[in-house]
Amino acid sequence: MSKSADTISAPASGMRSGTIGRLLHAREFRLAIALFVIGLLVTLREPRFLQASNLEQVALSATLVCIVAVGEALVIIARQVDLSVGAIVAMSAFVSASWLEANPNGPLVLVFLIGCGVGLAMGAGNALLVALFRIPAIVATLGTLAIYRGGVIVYAGGRQISATQLPDSYGHIAEIAFLGVPILVWLAIALTLVFGLIARFTQVGRNLYALGSNPEGARFAGIGEGRHIAFVFLNSGLLCGLVGVLWGARFGTVDAVIAPDLNLQAISAAVVGGVSIFGGSGSVYGAAIGAVIFAVLQNGVQLLGINQFWLQAVVGAAILVTVLFYSLFARRAEEAERMSRHQAKRR
Amino acid sequence: MTRLTALLARWETFLLLVLAAAVITGAESSHYFLTSSNLSIAIAGAMPISIVALPMTLVIITGEIDISVGSMIGLCATIIALSIEAGCSAPLAMAAGIAVGALAGLVNGAIVVFGALPSLVVTIGTLALYRGVAQILLKERGVSDFPDWYQAIGFGTVGSTPIPWSAVIFLLFFAGFAVYLHRTRYGRVLYAIGNNRTAARFSGVNVGCVLIGVFVASGIMCSVAAIVLTAYLASARSDTAIGLELPVITAVVLGGVNIFGGSGTLGGVLIALMVLAFVQNSLGLAGVTPEEQQIVTGAVLILTLVVFGGATKLRRTWRGLMQSWASE
Numbered sequence: 001m002s003k004s005a006d007t008i009s010a011p012a013s014g015m016r017s018g019t020i021g022r023l024l025h026a027r028e029f030r031l032a033i034a035l036f037v038i039g040l041l042v043t044l045r046e047p048r049f050l051q052a053s054n055l056e057q058v059a060l061s062a063t064l065v066c067i068v069a070v071g072e073a074l075v076i077i078a079r080q081v082d083l084s085v086g087a088i089v090a091m092s093a094f095v096s097a098s099w100l101e102a103n104p105n106g107p108l109v110l111v112f113l114i115g116c117g118v119g120l121a122m123g124a125g126n127a128l129l130v131a132l133f134r135i136p137a138i139v140a141t142l143g144t145l146a147i148y149r150g151g152v153i154v155y156a157g158g159r160q161i162s163a164t165q166l167p168d169s170y171g172h173i174a175e176i177a178f179l180g181v182p183i184l185v186w187l188a189i190a191l192t193l194v195f196g197l198i199a200r201f202t203q204v205g206r207n208l209y210a211l212g213s214n215p216e217g218a219r220f221a222g223i224g225e226g227r228h229i230a231f232v233f234l235n236s237g238l239l240c241g242l243v244g245v246l247w248g249a250r251f252g253t254v255d256a257v258i259a260p261d262l263n264l265q266a267i268s269a270a271v272v273g274g275v276s277i278f279g280g281s282g283s284v285y286g287a288a289i290g291a292v293i294f295a296v297l298q299n300g301v302q303l304l305g306i307n308q309f310w311l312q313a314v315v316g317a318a319i320l321v322t323v324l325f326y327s328l329f330a331r332r333a334e335e336a337e338r339m340s341r342h343q344a345k346r347r
Numbered sequence: 348m349t350r351l352t353a354l355l356a357r358w359e360t361f362l363l364l365v366l367a368a369a370v371i372t373g374a375e376s377s378h379y380f381l382t383s384s385n386l387s388i389a390i391a392g393a394m395p396i397s398i399v400a401l402p403m404t405l406v407i408i409t410g411e412i413d414i415s416v417g418s419m420i421g422l423c424a425t426i427i428a429l430s431i432e433a434g435c436s437a438p439l440a441m442a443a444g445i446a447v448g449a450l451a452g453l454v455n456g457a458i459v460v461f462g463a464l465p466s467l468v469v470t471i472g473t474l475a476l477y478r479g480v481a482q483i484l485l486k487e488r489g490v491s492d493f494p495d496w497y498q499a500i501g502f503g504t505v506g507s508t509p510i511p512w513s514a515v516i517f518l519l520f521f522a523g524f525a526v527y528l529h530r531t532r533y534g535r536v537l538y539a540i541g542n543n544r545t546a547a548r549f550s551g552v553n554v555g556c557v558l559i560g561v562f563v564a565s566g567i568m569c570s571v572a573a574i575v576l577t578a579y580l581a582s583a584r585s586d587t588a589i590g591l592e593l594p595v596i597t598a599v600v601l602g603g604v605n606i607f608g609g610s611g612t613l614g615g616v617l618i619a620l621m622v623l624a625f626v627q628n629s630l631g632l633a634g635v636t637p638e639e640q641q642i643v644t645g646a647v648l649i650l651t652l653v654v655f656g657g658a659t660k661l662r663r664t665w666r667g668l669m670q671s672w673a674s675e
Contacts, residue, residue: 081467135652136606142597143652146645153638256638260590264471277465309486313479319472320458327462 027274027282031289035296042300049303056182060174060250062295063188066288067243068262069269070195071236073287076270077199078232079212079279080137084126085240086262087148092118092244094152097161097254104167111170115245116238122148123237127230137229145263149256156256163252173249184246191239192288199284204231213280268315269294272322293318356662358603361655362618365647369622373629380629383509391502391511393624395420395576395588398517399595400602401524402565404616407599408528409558410541410608411466413565415455416572417591418477421584423448423573425481428490428583437497445570451477452566456559466562474592481585491582501578513575520568525613537561541608597648598623622647 043049068085075082096115129140163171176183199205207228210218219225248254273290275282301311373380399416406413423444430440455473459466503512528534539547540554548554577583602619604611630640
């Protein structure tokens with residue numbers, strides 16, 4: 001107990017600053033350990049887990065959620081929430097797939113531009129409602145979730161675009177590998193790192209944390225609230241647009257009802273990754289690891305031959321256990337801080 | 348005069364205008380709209396959402412949220428189905444469903460209070476957990492051997508009148524919830540908690556106890572909604588009421604309840620429920636599919652908030668202008 005008190009009060013007093021020591025106590029490191037333990041448990045029961053082809057499947061299923069979760073993490077860090085991500089992905093996927101169906105020889109770059117443009121436009125809708133009209137994000141994106149999802153259903157008109165109607169080059173995007181790892185996975189890693197660095201080291205990134213932990217204080221400090229809120233929603237929309245294009249490439253088939261609970265998946269990944277739902281704390285890396293944890297859990301349930309009906313219960317239990325663990329941890333940290341403050345006063 | 352302007356500036360008054368507009372456009376677009384049988388169908392279809400909107404209003408007024416309502420309905424429907432499969436009588440099955448609903452709500456409340464955790468996160472977790480348990484228990488089966496009187500709860504009407512039984516159930520609960528929220532001390536406590544939790548605690552309110560109570564109420568009302576919904580659909584499955592949380596929260600927010608807690612009335616929520624039910628019904632009469640109707644639902648939600656927000660801002664500017672003019 002006293003040991004944990006020591007380590008927790010250390011960053012505040014600046015006494016312990018070894019890089020390794022800090023790394024060992026980072027939340028992301030604990031998450032990585034949790035991920036490793038889950039992987040180990042699955043491997044012990046079913047060694048096939050470690051086969052390259054299986055790991056590739058796990059990585060691929062983690063990537064799309066991971067990219068969305070990275071955008072969602074920034075939104076949540078700024079004390080907002082974006083419930084419309086799944087609908088944006090569906091719209092982007094369908095619009096870009098139907099454009100590609102009509103222009104099979106069109107350049108793929110243009111498909112990406114179209115998908116990202118669709119995502120950006122829908123993100124702009126969210127940004128407008130939250131930043132300009134001051135509607136609480138949870139309500140505004142609840143409304144746009146319905147509008148966007150309904151919009152793609154009307155636009156698609158019950159149609160389904162399958163891989164045979166699309167040029168092969170599109171589906172190949174998901175198959176290209178670099179150093180034996182699919183390029184989609186590299187893309188997710190790169191995006192996670194870029195946004196992690198933006199959040200940690202740029203002014204915009206720090207402002208997001210400031211806004212999330214104390215909006216009023218941030219306003220008094222001269223941080224433009226509207227601009228930053230608009231930024232997180234535009235960014236989330238853009239990333240969802242990108243994921244929409246990749247979705248079609250990865251799964252081949254696109255219809256209007258894909259990604260029905262992507263919003264809950266992305267929020268769960270961020271929360272399990274240690275992003276506080278009240279904003280102001282957590283990291284993009286944690287959210288990415290959270291997405292991977294869920295992918296491993298899903299794969300584990302399939303591999304171990306556990307009935308597919310158990311998956312949702314396992315996911316729910318995982319979310320509850322993690323947040324309860326965090327709450328326990330936060331309470332201990334609070335107590336430790338109080339104790340160290342008490343000791344300092346005595347001295 | 349000031350009382351009149353205060354009344355006019357209320358959210359509920361504004362919603363009544365929206366409701367009138369919805370009814371007039373409905374009647375304009377189809378002459379079936381105002382027939383008693385159509386209104387009866389529209390109301391019966393909206394009852395499960397309405398029943399859950401009552402406790403959701405209380406939950407949101409205290410500054411919390413319950414995302415797991417759809418899954419709790421699914422879980423209760425599953426329990427009812429299993430009990431009937433096991434040969435229980437329908438009343439016993441209903442009691443089992445209500446007990447499990449109360450238990451599910453208790454779990455939500457206990458985790459939120461004792462874990463000191465945000466309810467948004469906890470109920471996202473239990474959303475997956477309860478639906479998962481329902482799927483484990485009932486798999487892909489559907490149970491529909493309900494007695495006739497049970498099915499009458501869903502779409503039967505009182506005698507020869509066009510009033511659905513489910514609406515009677517809803518109105519009884521609505522009266523109970525409205526009296527509790529607006530006419531008792533306990534109702535004021537909910538607003539106090541939503542406005543300033545620390546102040547409420549220092550005034551001697553057992554905040555944890557009240558919150559658990561509110562979540563248990565949510566669970567129990569979900570089981571009531573499960574009964575009405577399984578009766579309405581004449582079948583109970585583990586995927587009953589998937590995604591129901593979104594229309595419920597939409598109705599409560601449209602009803603003028605502040606999503607951050609502390610303000611809102613059940614009267615507003617009632618009008619909002621009617622607006623949504625009539626808009627959806629008239630769209631249905633016009634041949635718009637339910638999937639396409641959600642565009643209109645979302646647009647109604649956002650437009651109402653934007654317009655009312657704009658109107659409030661205009662009024663403030665106007666008042667400021669008048670005051671500066673008067674002082675000169």
